[in-house]
Amino acid sequence: MKFSPLVQELIDSLRCLSGVGAKTAQRMAFHLLERNRHGGMKLSDALGRAMDSIGHCQKCRNFTEQDLCDICQSPKRQLAEIICIVESPADVIAIEQTGEFTGQYFVLMGHLSPIDGIGPDDLGLDTLAKHLASGQYKEMILATNPTVEGEATAHYIADLARESQVSVSRIAHGVPVGGELEYVDGNTLSHALSGRKNYSA
Amino acid sequence: MKFSPLVQELIDSLRCLSGVGAKTAQRMAFHLLERNRHGGMKLSDALGRAMDSIGHCQKCRNFTEQDLCDICQSPKRQLAEIICIVESPADVIAIEQTGEFTGQYFVLMGHLSPIDGIGPDDLGLDTLAKHLASGQYKEMILATNPTVEGEATAHYIADLARESQVSVSRIAHGVPVGGELEYVDGNTLSHALSGRKNYSA
Numbered sequence: 001m002k003f004s005p006l007v008q009e010l011i012d013s014l015r016c017l018s019g020v021g022a023k024t025a026q027r028m029a030f031h032l033l034e035r036n037r038h039g040g041m042k043l044s045d046a047l048g049r050a051m052d053s054i055g056h057c058q059k060c061r062n063f064t065e066q067d068l069c070d071i072c073q074s075p076k077r078q079l080a081e082i083i084c085i086v087e088s089p090a091d092v093i094a095i096e097q098t099g100e101f102t103g104q105y106f107v108l109m110g111h112l113s114p115i116d117g118i119g120p121d122d123l124g125l126d127t128l129a130k131h132l133a134s135g136q137y138k139e140m141i142l143a144t145n146p147t148v149e150g151e152a153t154a155h156y157i158a159d160l161a162r163e164s165q166v167s168v169s170r171i172a173h174g175v176p177v178g179g180e181l182e183y184v185d186g187n188t189l190s191h192a193l194s195g196r197k198n199y200s201a
Numbered sequence: 202m203k204f205s206p207l208v209q210e211l212i213d214s215l216r217c218l219s220g221v222g223a224k225t226a227q228r229m230a231f232h233l234l235e236r237n238r239h240g241g242m243k244l245s246d247a248l249g250r251a252m253d254s255i256g257h258c259q260k261c262r263n264f265t266e267q268d269l270c271d272i273c274q275s276p277k278r279q280l281a282e283i284i285c286i287v288e289s290p291a292d293v294i295a296i297e298q299t300g301e302f303t304g305q306y307f308v309l310m311g312h313l314s315p316i317d318g319i320g321p322d323d324l325g326l327d328t329l330a331k332h333l334a335s336g337q338y339k340e341m342i343l344a345t346n347p348t349v350e351g352e353a354t355a356h357y358i359a360d361l362a363r364e365s366q367v368s369v370s371r372i373a374h375g376v377p378v379g380g381e382l383e384y385v386d387g388n389t390l391s392h393a394l395s396g397r398k399n400y401s402a
C-alpha cells in the first residue's frame with residue numbers, strides 16, 4: 001500500500017532537495033496539496049526556468065542567467081586590480097554588503113574535497129590561473145571559509161598565484177566584533193592571539 | 202545587492218515548503234543548481250502535475266488523482282460496515298500496513314483547530330454525517346491522534362454519530378508493544394493504567 005501514484009511521485013521528487021528525508025518530503029507534499037497549491041505552482045515554474053537558464057558567469061563563475069553577472073558587467077569593476085576568491089555566491093553577497101570591496105570576485109562553488117571527488121578543475125582553477133596570468137591583478141584576497149577544507153583550498157590557490165606576479169592575502173580571522181571573549185571558541189581565540197597586531201593608543 | 206533575479210526567485214519560491222527558512226532555501230537552490238539539475242527538473246514537473254491534478258476522493262477525502270481512491274473503488278470495501286476516521290493520508294497507510302483492517306476510511310486532512318480557523322466544514326464533517334446517516338455502517342473507529350486536538354476532534358465526531366445508529370469506538374492507547382516502561386512518557390503510562398484490562402493467564 002502506497003499513496004496514489006502522483007502523490008508518491010511528488011514525495012519522491014521532493015527528496016532531491018538537500019536535507020529532506022522521507023518524512024519531511026511527505027509533510028511538505030501534504031502541506032502544498034492541502035494549504036498552498038498556488039505556492040507549489042509558482043515553485044514548479046521557478047524551478048523549471050531556473051534549472052533551464054541559470055548558468056555560470058563566464059568570468060567569475062557566479063550563478064547568472066546572463067553570460068556575465070552584474071558585477072563582472074560593471075565598467076568600474078572591469079578595471080579592478082584586486083580579485084577576491086570565495087567559496088559560494090552567498091559569500092559574494094556578504095562581502096558586497098560591507099560596502100568595503102570594489103574589486104572582482106572569483107566564485108569557486110565549493111572547496112577542494114578529494115573524498116567527494118572535487119578537484120581543482122571542478123572549482124574552475126584553470127580559469128583562475130588564466131585570470132592571474134593576464135597581468136590585470138596586483139592582489140588576490142583569499143576569502144575561503146576558515147575550515148579545514150577552506151584552508152587547504154586557500155593554500156592550493158596561493159601556490160597557483162606564486163607563478164604570476166600577484167601578491168596574495170588572506171582575510172583576517174579572530175574574535176567577531178561585538179562578540180564576548182568567553183563565548184568565542186578556542187580555535188578562533190588561538191587565531192586571534194597568533195594574529196595579534198601592534199596596538200598604538 | 203541580491204542574487205541574480207532568477208536565482209533569487211528560486212530561493213524565494215522554495216520558502217513555500219513547510220519548515221524551509223531563508224538559509225535552507227538558499228542551500229537547496231545552490232545544491233540543485235550545482236549538483237542536481239536533473240532532480241530539480243523532475244521536481245518541477247512532478248509539482249506542476251501534482252498541483253494541477255491531485256484532488257480529494259469524493260467518498261473518503263484522501264488525496265487521489267481519480268474521482269474515487271483505490272480503496273474506495275475496491276468492491277469488497279464498498280460493502281464494509283466499519284468506517285475508520287483518521288487525520289492524515291499517512292495514517293491510512295500505517296493502518297493498511299497492519300493488514301488488520303478491511304473497512305472504509307474517512308480522512309479528515311487535519312483536526313479541529315479554532316485558532317487556525319479550522320472548523321467542522323474544513324474537515325468534511327458534513328460529508329461524514331451523510332455517510333453515517335446512510336445506514337451502511339455499524340461501527341465507527343476513531344483513530345485521530347492521541348493529542349489534545351485529536352481528542353477534541355474525536356469527541357466532536359462521536360457526538361455526530363450519536364444521532365445515527367452507529368456504535369463508536371476509539372483505538373487503544375497505552376505502552377507501545379516492545380517498549381520499555383521506564384522510557385514511556387507519563388501521559389501514555391496514565392492512559393495505559395486507566396485502560397487496563399482483566400488478565401487471565
Ligand SMILES: [Zn+2]
Nearest residue numbers: 057060069072
Ligand atoms: Zn561574474
Ligand SMILES: [Zn+2]
Nearest residue numbers: 258261270273
Ligand atoms: Zn477514497
